[in-house]
Amino acid sequence: MPRSRLALAQRTLRTMTNGLRSSRLGDSTVGAKLIGYRGFVGGRWDVMGERQYRLLLDHGLQPYDVLMDVGCGSLRAGRLFIPYLEPGHYIGVDKHRDLINRGLKHEVAPGVAAEKRPRFVITDRFEIPREPPLATFALAQSLFSHLNDDDAKRCLAAVRAAVDPGCRFLVTFMESARPVANQRSHSHRGMFFTSDEMREMGIDNGWSYEYVGPWNHPGGQRLVIYTAMAHVHRGRHVVRGAEQGANTERS
Numbered sequence: 347m348p349r350s351r352l353a354l355a356q357r358t359l360r361t362m363t364n365g366l367r368s369s370r371l372g373d374s375t376v377g378a379k380l381i382g383y384r385g386f387v388g389g390r391w392d393v394m395g396e397r398q399y400r401l402l403l404d405h406g407l408q409p410y411d412v413l414m415d416v417g418c419g420s421l422r423a424g425r426l427f428i429p430y431l432e433p434g435h436y437i438g439v440d441k442h443r444d445l446i447n448r449g450l451k452h453e454v455a456p457g458v459a460a461e462k463r464p465r466f467v468i469t470d471r472f473e474i475p476r477e478p479p480l481a482t483f484a485l486a487q488s489l490f491s492h493l494n495d496d497d498a499k500r501c502l503a504a505v506r507a508a509v510d511p512g513c514r515f516l517v518t519f520m521e522s523a524r525p526v527a528n529q530r531s532h533s534h535r536g537m538f539f540t541s542d543e544m545r546e547m548g549i550d551n552g553w554s555y556e557y558v559g560p561w562n563h564p565g566g567q568r569l570v571i572y573t574a575m576a577h578v579h580r581g582r583h584v585v586r587g588a589e590q591g592a593n594t595e596r597s
């Protein structure tokens with residue numbers, strides 16, 4: 347094919363794929379199939395998998411830790427965490443079962459999956475059971491960059507309810523200088539938060555907050571580290587012993 351026609355065909359395909367990604371269909375199981383399990387989570391397969399793996403190891407993740415990978419997608423990083431962690435110590439959470447299945451099928455050796463027995467939760471509302479062994483680390487890489495405020499808060503509350511105090515939750519996000527009116531959550535549309543919003547949402551849902559900032563993300567996402575506190579501060583209320591259930595006091 348002449349070079350100019352090839353270039354035109356490539357441009358047309360790119361435009362069609364981008365249109366599909368940002369459509370409702372693009373965030374569905376059918377969309378995940380059409381876009382492909384690697385492209386759906388953003389491509390840059392090797393680089394982004396290894397950076398997440400390195401990030402967690404640099405923050406002290408050990409094989410005996412339990413990692414909850416929230417919005418794990420097609421296991422871009424999970425394929426490295428699963429062999430590293432002890433059996434049953436990787437928990438992947440995602441709304442697209444198909445992405446997880448394809449990651450397991452194509453990216454994790456069958457013997458490794460059988461030996462390491464990763465656990466998975468399929469949910470689009472972060473309905474995460476509190477099942478031991480509980481996570482000692484949690485990660486949300488390129489998840490908050492696709493969640494609106496309500497879903498980001500729901501995620502923080504749900505992960506907090508599923509872990510004990512001390513669990514660290516590493517969250518990447520797209521930072522804006524001023525608050526943005528984020529619309530409907532969508533796996534391929536960008537959502538932005540200020541650092542103050544990230545702090546407030548965390549503290550309201552039982553996390554202490556540390557802003558790390560740039561962490562070598564190729565798209566410039568920032569990193570924050572939440573640590574699960576014993577008490578959940580909601581507005582002027584302190585909820586004690588969140589794990590044991592409601593017992594509310596004024597602060």
Ligand SMILES: C[S@@+](CC[C@H](N)C(=O)[O-])C[C@H]1O[C@@H](n2cnc3c(N)ncnc32)[C@H](O)[C@@H]1O
Nearest residue numbers: 387417418419422440441442469470487488533
């Ligand atoms: C950009 S991908 C990142 C995947 C993975 N963290 C990585 O870095 O490879 C975002 C993932 O979050 C998932 N996701 C988005 N909204 C979600 C929700 N409300 N509940 C569960 N998963 C969600 C998507 O299905 C997708 O797999």
